[in-house]
Amino acid sequence: MTAPDAPHSPPPALLLQDQRVRMRDGILLATDVHLPAGYRPGIDAPLPVILERTPYGKAEVSRSEQIGARLGVPRPEVARHFVAHGFAVVFQDCRGRYGSEGQFTKYLSEGPDGFDTMAWIMQQPWCNGRVGTMGLSYAAHTQMALACLNPPGLACMVLDSGGFSNGYQCGIRQSGAFELKQATWAYKQAKLSPAAQQDPLVLAALEAEDIRQWFTRMPWRPGHSPLASVPEYEDYLFEQWRADTFDASWRQLGIYAQGYYDAIPDIPVALMSSWYDAYVRTTMENYDGLTRDRQSPVRLIMGPWLHGDRNTTHSGDADFGPRAAFDGNLASDWLGFRLAWFQRWLQDAPAPQGTGPDPVARLFLMGGGSGARVAADRFDHGGSWIQADAWPLREARPTAYYLHADGRLDAQAPVAADARISYQYDPRNPVPTIGGALTSGQPVFEGGGFDQREDPRFFGVRQPGLPLASRDDVVVFQTAPLDADLAVVGPVTVTLHISSDCPDTDFTAKLVDVYPPSADFPQGYALNLTDGIFRCRFHASWNEANALTPGKVYEIMIEPFATCNLFKRGHRIRLDISSSNFPKYDVNPNSGESAADAREKRIALNTVHVSAAHPSHVTLCVASPQDLTPLPAPGPAGAQPGSLTP
Numbered sequence: 014m015t016a017p018d019a020p021h022s023p024p025p026a027l028l029l030q031d032q033r034v035r036m037r038d039g040i041l042l043a044t045d046v047h048l049p050a051g052y053r054p055g056i057d058a059p060l061p062v063i064l065e066r067t068p069y070g071k072a073e074v075s076r077s078e079q080i081g082a083r084l085g086v087p088r089p090e091v092a093r094h095f096v097a098h099g100f101a102v103v104f105q106d107c108r109g110r111y112g113s114e115g116q117f118t119k120y121l122s123e124g125p126d127g128f129d130t131m132a133w134i135m136q137q138p139w140c141n142g143r144v145g146t147m148g149l150s151y152a153a154h155t156q157m158a159l160a161c162l163n164p165p166g167l168a169c170m171v172l173d174s175g176g177f178s179n180g181y182q183c184g185i186r187q188s189g190a191f192e193l194k195q196a197t198w199a200y201k202q203a204k205l206s207p208a209a210q211q212d213p214l215v216l217a218a219l220e221a222e223d224i225r226q227w228f229t230r231m232p233w234r235p236g237h238s239p240l241a242s243v244p245e246y247e248d249y250l251f252e253q254w255r256a257d258t259f260d261a262s263w264r265q266l267g268i269y270a271q272g273y274y275d276a277i278p279d280i281p282v283a284l285m286s287s288w289y290d291a292y293v294r295t296t297m298e299n300y301d302g303l304t305r306d307r308q309s310p311v312r313l314i315m316g317p318w319l320h321g322d323r324n325t326t327h328s329g330d331a332d333f334g335p336r337a338a339f340d341g342n343l344a345s346d347w348l349g350f351r352l353a354w355f356q357r358w359l360q361d362a363p364a365p366q367g368t369g370p371d372p373v374a375r376l377f378l379m380g381g382g383s384g385a386r387v388a389a390d391r392f393d394h395g396g397s398w399i400q401a402d403a404w405p406l407r408e409a410r411p412t413a414y415y416l417h418a419d420g421r422l423d424a425q426a427p428v429a430a431d432a433r434i435s436y437q438y439d440p441r442n443p444v445p446t447i448g449g450a451l452t453s454g455q456p457v458f459e460g461g462g463f464d465q466r467e468d469p470r471f472f473g474v475r476q477p478g479l480p481l482a483s484r485d486d487v488v489v490f491q492t493a494p495l496d497a498d499l500a501v502v503g504p505v506t507v508t509l510h511i512s513s514d515c516p517d518t519d520f521t522a523k524l525v526d527v528y529p530p531s532a533d534f535p536q537g538y539a540l541n542l543t544d545g546i547f548r549c550r551f552h553a554s555w556n557e558a559n560a561l562t563p564g565k566v567y568e569i570m571i572e573p574f575a576t577c578n579l580f581k582r583g584h585r586i587r588l589d590i591s592s593s594n595f596p597k598y599d600v601n602p603n604s605g606e607s608a609a610d611a612r613e614k615r616i617a618l619n620t621v622h623v624s625a626a627h628p629s630h631v632t633l634c635v636a637s638p639q640d641l642t643p644l645p646a647p648g649p650a651g652a653q654p655g656s657l658t659p
Contacts, residue, residue: 028047054137061100064146065088066127078091160278175295179270258551271298282303289328314375323340324347380578380581489589492587505575510566516605
């Protein structure tokens with residue numbers, strides 16, 4: 014799609030400020046409507062509408078919006094760029110946030126509130142009956158929630174890094190474990206809540222808390238947590254934390270699109286996320302759910318970034334080079350991409366001619382860099398864009414790599430009759446989180462790619478300078494140095510045969526690209542790519558907790574997020590197995606208690622079986638780099654290659 018250049022100084026817009034939109038329960042949501050300058054509602058022709066529903070302030074700065082060199086642009090300025098091209102733009106504060114009435118209950122009000130807002134928009138004289146939605150993160154969740162109710166007028170969507178497919182498996186929990194980004198997000202947003210903004214004592218109480226110190230005293234207790242002064246935030250956090258079985262609460266509208274795909278209208282959807290984002294699985298599951306037995310185009314974009322950082326060319330310490338940015342590589346800029354998308358699907362703009370076919374997927378293939386130390390003490394991992402006509406890629410073959418007792422990882426199934434590796438996992442000394450697919454963790458943790466070595470920057474580190482592989486509770490399996498370049502593009506699954514002497518425990522898996530020693534990094538460099546976890550009380554079913562029988566062997570499957578990485582010749586593919594990754598996930602006490610309420614912590618003796626009868630392995634989608642299709646460089650003025658035709 015060729016994106017029209019957005020004007021650098023769009024004309025002023027007509028603002029209908031703080032419209033009070035009534036929800037079905039009488040709550041009024043604060044809503045701003047931006048219209049072209051001089052537009053006369055009810056007289057001039059009605060317009061197609063772009064809607065964003067956000068908890069971050071309808072008139073506040075959007076930290077990921079960029080215009081020119083300015084990163085972080087107020088939403089009204091973003092609106093003016095769309096308004097200048099003949100759209101009405103609606104920004105709305107979510108229930109209980111900023112100017113809107115009601116109590117904020119994270120995620121669960123967004124379906125009906127979004128539907129009611131769409132119904133209101135359809136009744137307005139400035140609306141022509143066609144609405145597109147956009148937004149990042151929570152504003153992607155709000156889109157998916159309203160789409161599940163098939164609201165009137167919904168014609169297309171742009172979902173950026175969110176839109177829950179299944180919050181139990183991605184975004185709130187993962188395979189039974191709780192994502193502690195929910196705790197750091199709740200604490201930060203509680204300080205911006207109406208309760209804190211209207212009562213200086215509440216704000217002072219929150220500001221007095223040391224959230225990093227609180228992470229050393231987990232699990233928290235209701236009424237005795239850093240959120241105690243704002244009960245509505247504390248309440249929803251504990252509801253999520255304690256709900257560890259996949260019961261009806263996880264099938265609610267707003268966090269479970271998988272149960273509603275058939276109801277979502279067959280409309281064009283652009284899905285964007287990134288390999289170090291917290292919503293990789295959500296994005297891929299939404300792609301599958303929105304393309305099955307449907308006709309409208311669904312387009313997938315996956316960069317190498319952290320959450321929403323589409324023009325930051327590094328994630329953590331891993332530098333991907335200038336081609337990693339969205340702007341100038343996939344389109345002139347993200348604003349122009351969305352403008353062209355909405356012009357195509359809301360204004361019936363003709364598809365551009367002469368720009369070639371429109372790929373279904375645009376994927377950043379990480380890797381291929383020099384491995385040298387670059388600016389800001391980062392690591393040159395490099396990468397390039399590829400394109401594909403489907404996800405998963407047809408060119409990538411699922412390939413099993415088996416775990417062996419001597420630490421090997423290879424394609425040969427084990428032959429030993431009773432090979433196993435045991436280690437002690439102490440929940441009082443969890444493996445510290447060193448990057449990964451994370452967001453909203455500051456000031457406690459951060460995501461991205463890092464050498465898997467303890468470093469004072471990371472929470473919970475006790476031995477700075479030592480590799481995580483030196484810990485007794487981290488079991489490392491790796492290939493021999495590769496004799497040719499190899500691309501891993503697609504889902505990752507880790508099948509483990511395990512046993513424990515405790516009634517419950519966790520197992521974690523982490524995929525690592527191991528660079529050989531170099532002048533800049535004489536110890537080599539172990540770059541994390543993706544990781545996952547499995548809480549063993551759910552070995553039989555997500556719907557019910559079942560204790561482990563001590564010593565019994567169980568087969569479990571850990572599902573790290575999909576990845577897209579080029580392992581260069583001479584590198585090793587490595588898989589790290591352990592039983593904790595804190596503070597990304599909550600810590601399993603091993604006692605059989607829920608991790609949200611546990612008071613007893615036990616040391617578990619955990620075993621990974623790697624025998625002929627119990628062949629633990631990781632399945633990777635492997636392709637020859639020569640079989641992958643490079644994405645053409647952008648055309649004049651940074652135009653995106655390809656059109657947006659189905």
